[in-house]
Amino acid sequence: MSEERFASAAALPARIHRLHELAIDLWWSWDKRAREVFRRLDYELWRSTAHNPVRMLQSITADQLATAAGDPAFLSAYDQALFGLDQARTQAHPWWQERASLMNGGSIAYFSAEFALHQSLPIYAGGLGVLAGDHCKEAADLGVPLVGVGFMYPQGYFLQRMSNEGWQEERHQRINWTEVPIEAALTPDGKPCITAIPLGDRTVLAAVWRVRLGKVRLFLLDTDLAENAPWDRELSARLYGGDRETRIQQEIILGIGGVRALRALGVTPTVWHLNEGHAAFVALQRIREGIEQGHSFDEALATVKASTVFTTHTPVPAGHDAFPFHLVEKHLAGSWGEIGEHRQRFLALGEYDNGSGSQFNMTALALRTAGHVNGVSALHGEVTRTMWRPMWPELPADQIPVRSITNGVHVPTWMAGSVFQLLDQHFGPGWLDHVDEPELWERLRDIPDAEIWATRNAMRTDLFSFIRERMRSRWSGEHVGPSRIVASGSMLDPNALTLGYARRFTAYKRPELIFHDPDRLVRILTAIDRPVQIVFAGKAHPADEPAKHHLQRVFRHALDPKFGGRLAFIDDYDMHLAHYLVHGCDVWLNNPRKPLEASGTSGMKAALNGVPHLSIGDGWWAEGFNGKNGWLIESHTNPDDQAATDAADAESLYSLLENEVVPLFYDRDPRGLPRQWIQVVREAMRSNAPRFSTRRMIKQYITEMYAPAAKR
Numbered sequence: 170m171s172e173e174r175f176a177s178a179a180a181l182p183a184r185i186h187r188l189h190e191l192a193i194d195l196w197w198s199w200d201k202r203a204r205e206v207f208r209r210l211d212y213e214l215w216r217s218t219a220h221n222p223v224r225m226l227q228s229i230t231a232d233q234l235a236t237a238a239g240d241p242a243f244l245s246a247y248d249q250a251l252f253g254l255d256q257a258r259t260q261a262h263p264w265w266q267e268r269a270s271l272m273n274g275g276s277i278a279y280f281s282a283e284f285a286l287h288q289s290l291p292i293y294a295g296g297l298g299v300l301a302g303d304h305c306k307e308a309a310d311l312g313v314p315l316v317g318v319g320f321m322y323p324q325g326y327f328l329q330r331m332s333n334e335g336w337q338e339e340r341h342q343r344i345n346w347t348e349v350p351i352e353a354a355l356t357p358d359g360k361p362c363i364t365a366i367p368l369g370d371r372t373v374l375a376a377v378w379r380v381r382l383g384k385v386r387l388f389l390l391d392t393d394l395a396e397n398a399p400w401d402r403e404l405s406a407r408l409y410g411g412d413r414e415t416r417i418q419q420e421i422i423l424g425i426g427g428v429r430a431l432r433a434l435g436v437t438p439t440v441w442h443l444n445e446g447h448a449a450f451v452a453l454q455r456i457r458e459g460i461e462q463g464h465s466f467d468e469a470l471a472t473v474k475a476s477t478v479f480t481t482h483t484p485v486p487a488g489h490d491a492f493p494f495h496l497v498e499k500h501l502a503g504s505w506g507e508i509g510e511h512r513q514r515f516l517a518l519g520e521y522d523n524g525s526g527s528q529f530n531m532t533a534l535a536l537r538t539a540g541h542v543n544g545v546s547a548l549h550g551e552v553t554r555t556m557w558r559p560m561w562p563e564l565p566a567d568q569i570p571v572r573s574i575t576n577g578v579h580v581p582t583w584m585a586g587s588v589f590q591l592l593d594q595h596f597g598p599g600w601l602d603h604v605d606e607p608e609l610w611e612r613l614r615d616i617p618d619a620e621i622w623a624t625r626n627a628m629r630t631d632l633f634s635f636i637r638e639r640m641r642s643r644w645s646g647e648h649v650g651p652s653r654i655v656a657s658g659s660m661l662d663p664n665a666l667t668l669g670y671a672r673r674f675t676a677y678k679r680p681e682l683i684f685h686d687p688d689r690l691v692r693i694l695t696a697i698d699r700p701v702q703i704v705f706a707g708k709a710h711p712a713d714e715p716a717k718h719h720l721q722r723v724f725r726h727a728l729d730p731k732f733g734g735r736l737a738f739i740d741d742y743d744m745h746l747a748h749y750l751v752h753g754c755d756v757w758l759n760n761p762r763k764p765l766e767a768s769g770t771s772g773m774k775a776a777l778n779g780v781p782h783l784s785i786g787d788g789w790w791a792e793g794f795n796g797k798n799g800w801l802i803e804s805h806t807n808p809d810d811q812a813a814t815d816a817a818d819a820e821s822l823y824s825l826l827e828n829e830v831v832p833l834f835y836d837r838d839p840r841g842l843p844r845q846w847i848q849v850v851r852e853a854m855r856s857n858a859p860r861f862s863t864r865r866m867i868k869q870y871i872t873e874m875y876a877p878a879a880k881r
């Protein structure tokens with residue numbers, strides 16, 4: 170399969186023959202030098218493909234390539250990028266070099282149902298995928314030997330379009346395999362890797378695709394093969410689509426198929442990291458391997474446990490996958506093999522009663538088969554220990570073996586180019602190697618207010634250009650109605666204080682909290698001299714009807730003339746839109762019902778770009794807020810009384826806006842600079858950037874989880 174796909178590479182002029190190689194290694198997406206190559210190659214194509222170099226190389230003409238191959242400026246960028254790529258693939262960061270021995274030369278396999286690496290590879294739904302993607306990128310930057318294992322969903326997650334009435338419409342688009350940065354994964358003898366997975370009473374085949382991120386590789390399973398029955402080809406079609414029956418089969422393919430694929434590829438991890446319970450069947454396959462090698466069930470389980478790391482992500486009970494036992498029995502029927510006699514023992518590993526009867530629970534399975542477990546913020550760690558307490562009836566709460574490692578974001582991915590440039594000027598070369606060191610960020614004090622403010626303004630302007638551009642294409646390309654154009658932000662003002670609210674629409678995140686008192690909100694938004702506007706974005710899960718109604722009501726508010734066109738809903742929230750939003754808004758709003766937000770990461774991305782957080786003290790903000798780097802929405806009501814909590818939280822939000830946020834933003838000195846505001850911007854970056862970086866996070870995973878799991 171690879172030969173025909175890379176036909177275009179053959180057409181590259183010799184001087185730039187590695188351009189295709191650069192395009193299919195997503196390392197380019199977070200390296201400034203590499204991005205510069207593609208921007209220079211054809212800026213219009215770069216924009217119109219939403220930064221997809223693989224597609225660019227398909228539509229670019231031979232003349233353009235020849236011109237580039239003779240252009241000294243282009244060649245210099247090209248040479249620098251290729252130098253960087255070779256370095257990224259061969260060298261390790263000194264921090265890792267000093268600690269590689271902690272792992273005894275071993276490596277890590279990181280399993281996740283979704284990976285958000287770049288908008289051109291739409292195999293993610295949201296936060297869980299972004300965390301997985303950022304984790305892998307950071308591992309690549311440090312040179313940590315890690316491989317990712319996941320799915321290549323032929324139809325990805327859905328594209329969101331809003332009807333003129335504000336109803337979410339979902340479209341699934343088949344990913345064009347020639348337009349995404351993937352290659353067939355090859356076995357050690359050079360053949361495309363196809364893995365056979367026992368499923369029920371049959372065998373399903375999965376092709377394995379490879380994605381490169383410098384030194385890190387991702388292996389993605391795909392059942393859409395002609396050899397499979399039509400219903401099996403559909404198994405990996407969509408992320409989080411389908412019913413329980415599809416879901417359990419996907420999880421068997423990910424867990425059991427993932428281990429088999431690694432074996433076939435000759436990859437031998439020492440540490441197995443399960444990102445969320447979806448991949449917990451990894452344990453079954455590994456226990457089975459142990460038994461086949463002659464160990465007892467208990468010995469095999471002990472070995473698996475010692476080397477398994479599990480990260481749990483949700484404090485919402487319904488967010489944990491559980492299946493009736495008959496479904497598990499049905500679909501695992503072919504997997505028992507040598508361990509058939511231990512079937513009951515294996516099934517018992519997943520048994521859990523969350524109040525609605527005993528089921529096979531994927532989180533319970535992961536908790537019983539992983540010796541190293543963590544939640545994703547300090548608060549979430551606590552909530553997790555309480556939530557799963559029944560699993561350790563003999564232990565006091567503070568000894569429940571669940572620790573926490575707070576999430577972070579990958580700085581080179583989420584920092585705007587203009588902020589990068591500003592820091593390059595003031596921090597000097599090589600600063601990116603020190604992003605998790607607080608001392609580095611102290612130097613923000615030396616950057617003049619005017620430069621920080623100019624950078625913030627430029628990012629806000631970029632956001633509005635992007636929004637207008639998207640409206641134009643919807644208007645002229647998709648012929649949406651005028652109401653859609655109004656609701657999509659055609660009246661937004663690039664100089665007004667802009668709040669961003671972009672997240673999955675779901676009840677616990679309370680997307681309508683800010684509309685609690687609509688008249689008060691009207692007064693805040695439409696003040697003549699101090700206008701405020703809000704940009705909303707986010708998808709509702711297709712099966713979440715209440716969430717779609719939340720979304721529709723927000724959309725209708727955006728159409729309501731009383732808000733003066735100061736509300737907008739931008740459709741199809743993805744990584745691309747996320748970049749513009751976390752750079753260009755002035756304040757990042759988050760108002761979940763505490764403590765249901767495990768961590769949240771979009772606010773970290775915003776803070777990195779000088780966008781302070783205005784949030785409930787949930788998830789990461791419970792530890793991030795320091796009184797000067799943003800605002801805390803706080804109320805003291807009985808959390809069980811939801812109506813009272815909503816009212817009190819809304820009151821806190823309004824009064825923060827009226828008394829602190831808005832006055833601070835519009836308080837300008839004679840030069841037009843909001844001096845106090847800029848202090849908050851600086852403090853948001855200074856205090857949050859090092860702590861909530863994946864650099865800090867992955868170092869913690871290595872020393873607290875991977876190293877102990879690699880010990881024998």
Ligand SMILES: *Cc1c(COP(=O)(O)O)cnc(C)c1O
Nearest residue numbers: 295296672743744747769770771
């Ligand atoms: C960062 C990101 C998320 C996660 O953000 P939360 O703060 O957890 O809501 C979700 N979707 C996209 C597209 C993102 O970029």
